[in-house]
Amino acid sequence: MSDKMHLKLTVNGEAHETLAEPRELLIHVLREQLGITGPHIGCETSHCGACTVDMGGKSVKACTVFAAQAQGAEITTVEGLGAPDGLHVLQEMFREHHGLQCGFCTPGMITRAWRLLQDNPSPTEEEVRFGMSGNLCRCTGYQNIVKAILAAADQMNAMKEAAE
């Protein structure tokens, strides 16, 4: 075993410190050490996107980042977007449009969709499909996921306009 590193991460606005071997994957540190279990482990081979988190303002797959590489990073997970008593618009729209069945891919889907809408608040359907192409869902056939994201974009834009 190699020496453990003193790891500092900011997750959902909260500072965390922990010890981790450099070879530990970010997804394992988040889930097993910090107890942040929103991001899931699906394929663990950077294909499925269930482990998607936001790191430094970009969507990444936490199964393909070493803990050591994330040293000092600011991370947002699905827990940082909404809570059971106050769902994020994206979460509301996934529920309303049946954007999930088993729900396993959903935290990654929503975390990725959130960043997509930060970068492009009014995407076309094609842009949503291209932007979400790193997240696999084995249940829905994607149609309702795309609908939910487009509906969330409309609502978020309307809320922004109302606020101005």
Add this chain to the structure above:
Amino acid sequence: MIPSTFEYHRPDDLAAVIALLQEHGDEARVVAGGHSLIPMMKLRMADPAHLIDLQGLSDLKGIEIGDVIRIGAMTTQAEIIDHDGLAEAAPIMAEAARQIADPQVRNLGTVGGNIANGDPGNDMPGLMQCLDARFTLVGPDGTREVAARDFYEAAYVTTREEEEVLTAVSFDRPRGGYAYEKQKRKIGDYATAAAAVQIVAEGGRVSAASVAMTNLSDVPVFSAAAGAALEGTACGEEAVQAAVAAMLGDIDPMEDNRGPVEFKKHVAGVILARAIVRAWSRA
């Protein structure tokens, strides 16, 4: 999926990287975005005792546009796609990058990693053949440039020395029409076959053409013969088929889970023909 143990280094300048490479030799690997190396480490096909993270070297990032285009090795595929100046100067770069992996992987995966890794499945090496790029390598003895067309020796074997780091790629601003065409089984897959084509038109005829292929040999393939078959023609069906025939003489695909050799040759022909037609339509 747990890699072997390693010692992690995050130096903040190139001299420190090279010193670490000199100290640890073949026990050390540099990591850029890690999206080729980390999967290999998880499978224990790679088990470096020392991992040297390049993320602290901000000098290795960035895109310079002039008569010569220079791209820092740590520039990500996402940055290639989002760069307006590059989209105008060398649109084939973004067209290819959009077909690599998926958004999350492109946020971390770098041009330099894609090129230096030496995996025949990577797309940038083929594209660099088409553009006749030069690779900048920095090592203990200084800086040298290697032509992309001389860089690849076999799968994962390149002319880069163990103590050298790929720091940038550069190429002359491409002229004429372009296309990067890729057939893959799914998003995130390597190419069954891919083609990079640049065509210059003068007076309704092809005055210059450059053709390269991805994942159809153990190295990326520059097909001078395919380019020559197009030059001087009006790029009609006959010329396209002559270029395809010439290209087929230069590739050497192997049977794998993407299909048998005959299928790959068939797909290579279809993909190259599409790439030529699209490049010509933009020339």
